[in-house]
Amino acid sequence: MADVRTRPSTPETLTIMGGGLVGSLLSLYLARHGHAVEVFERRPDIRGTDPVEARSINLALSDRGWRALEGVGIAEAVREVAIAMHGRVMHDVQGNLTVQPYGQAGQSIYSVSRAGLNRRMLDLVEQEPAIKLFFNQQCRRVDLRKQELEMLDTATQQSRVVSYQRLFGVDGAYSAVRGAMQRTDRFNYSQQYLDYGYKELTIAAAPGGEWPIEKHALHIWPRGQYMMIALPNLDGSFNCTLFFPYEGPASFAALQTPDQVREFFTAVFPDAVPLMPELETEFFENPTSSLVTVRCFPWAHQDEVLLLGDAAHAIVPFYGQGMNAGFEDCTVLNELLARHGHDWAAIFQEFEDSRKPNADAMADLAVYNFEEMRDRVADPRFLLQKKIESQISAQYPHKWLPLYSQVTFSSLPYAEAWANGQAQERIMQRLMPHIQTEADYQRPEVQQLVAEEMARRPG
């Protein structure tokens, strides 16, 4: 094992651990502020990998994400590989469909391939002369006291020690940088797993590369204690994800043979099964992955290290906000860089103080939305309530924005969105007993109740 010590090229070079989506975007923002940046990424360059092998999950890009991409002028490049999803399409056990728009007309979330997006962002990063990208860099050790990293080049198996002045830990839910901070005194930390795992499956493209189900939607097969979802790909296929208990009567543990899988899927997802020719193969070849929420604090170690993205706040995927929250971290940091210049102590402290409550709220929202997606969206009363909310929002636009829209189509801090959403839910609980159909919203009694509730709200 060689131990080659290298120093960053200039004293002001910033070090980023992690060249994933948030790490790439962060490097662009830091370079825009005049800093030299070195990015260390554990994996090989994803652009050298066969796209089929690098097949990855899809992500839902929404307003916060777009805003962060626009901040460095790369939104248009990303938009070319994104597919708009205008709403949810629910598939019941008979194969009947129900549509629920996500927002007002023209408001959509966007299906993007994680791998495709990462490739495109790395291309943009590489055009930036101030940024140096290093792949195959596995972080073996972070020495916070000496400000040193032990990096193993997995291609050459050479180890070296890299000094840093300022380290940004953007190395994901299992962050090595956070691992070192966890061993410092008074570092609060938790990792909590759901009793659910997930498995990636595929709905194949129709002949001619057409989409066999509605292209511009996020499809959900809500089944109470579990669900499957599907997001469109550019090639006509859909990436499906089964969210499923590890144990129990309907669970990963209960499906042990190809026959059991086919029988189960045919019973509960009958309209999807004919579109999934590789079902049994994929079910047993693809891994079952776990679902973790990570919370920690502080995010900064003195003015030397800062955690962002999943390293600071990994969440479960049910609100489609993991990447968007990480991108918004970059927006927030960008504002602080503009305001505080080189006062890193001020930047780091304001970042963690202002951002932590929002990360906590988003973590709660993500768990909350799992129940909504797998269970409540199958309930006609729930869908009626959403329609009534939509009417309230149209009638009182300054008083009412549905929770989903606050999270997805606004840049309101997550903590405020969550508090607003809970207050609105309490109002709906008082209102819905008076409502049986969408038309009931116009009844004088209901209009009176709504007017009274709205009078009590700020706006």
Added chain:
Amino acid sequence: MADVRTRPSTPETLTIMGGGLVGSLLSLYLARHGHAVEVFERRPDIRGTDPVEARSINLALSDRGWRALEGVGIAEAVREVAIAMHGRVMHDVQGNLTVQPYGQAGQSIYSVSRAGLNRRMLDLVEQEPAIKLFFNQQCRRVDLRKQELEMLDTATQQSRVVSYQRLFGVDGAYSAVRGAMQRTDRFNYSQQYLDYGYKELTIAAAPGGEWPIEKHALHIWPRGQYMMIALPNLDGSFNCTLFFPYEGPASFAALQTPDQVREFFTAVFPDAVPLMPELETEFFENPTSSLVTVRCFPWAHQDEVLLLGDAAHAIVPFYGQGMNAGFEDCTVLNELLARHGHDWAAIFQEFEDSRKPNADAMADLAVYNFEEMRDRVADPRFLLQKKIESQISAQYPHKWLPLYSQVTFSSLPYAEAWANGQAQERIMQRLMPHIQTEADYQRPEVQQLVAEEMARRPG
């Protein structure tokens, strides 16, 4: 770095990581069941250390701890170095004292020196031929898959790899064994720190080795947002602990000079200061230590590894139950060993399933009792409530045991104690508005209310 592979002497050898209080006791229990045991302890043999240098905190041994010590026949040996504390003595800012007995007559908790207790237990362990003790053994790595430990002998700086068949992680709040388990999938983990630190101080013995304040009591200087406590030593001195905020107007951060320390202590602990000749020296030489609660699950890795004691459930010290809970782990495991023999899978699973809710309850109780000790015990209404509770307990012994007694003087599972205690507190909240003095308990109106409440309770 030498890499000497050693195998445990027989296939049935059990491996214990940690030779502290719980590790020592556990080794005795496992040996009693016919197992060969190897114990690896990170520190040097504490018995070779100068007792003054090894000066350590005092612990409060109570019924659960005694029961576990009795189970291996070592209670009497420990009783020789323990000092009974019959109750709390509260010191107010004028130096006035208030006494609150811990339980019924004859019920006490016991002050023991952690170092002294550990020494005595190591002596007992060493007399057991089936147990091998290794000191200066720092665990560098736990490989759960290969069932291997990388151990560094800190005396010789030799490293070796030790295989294990069955590993008991009793290596404390910062457990290396748990550290390895934390990196396995679906391991729930949290470490949460209080915003308080603590510092050890000393009240000196009076001339002739006498105790300058009441020997048979736990002394508390409750001051709302902070407190000092003192436990008696055998030599006439008391170990004091200041529990104090890290930041704020009265805090470690606010006391930066010897003069500031003396001025502050003289103002808030006036009767203690004349008894603390080394106050300023100790304040700046002794470390400020943090207060952490660790929760995790599972505690078992297959039928190969089990966490016990602080490694599984580190708690803050305010109920004096940390050691007692760890010792009770041994009692519970002992019962399971007797019941399940060599069926380690059954033993480990029943241990973690039955013990986890009790560990969680004890963690909550410990944080709850901090507020009681630093704040509520200074409130005459709180002390009156405790006296009324005592009367209820005397009148309805099968219906009512004060929470403190359930935790400290019973072996009721902690989770039941905590639930009972909360139910009893709700009753006291309904009762106390009718009570102004201790004598009011006999008023017919109050007796009627109590009778009604008791009629609704199981017992």
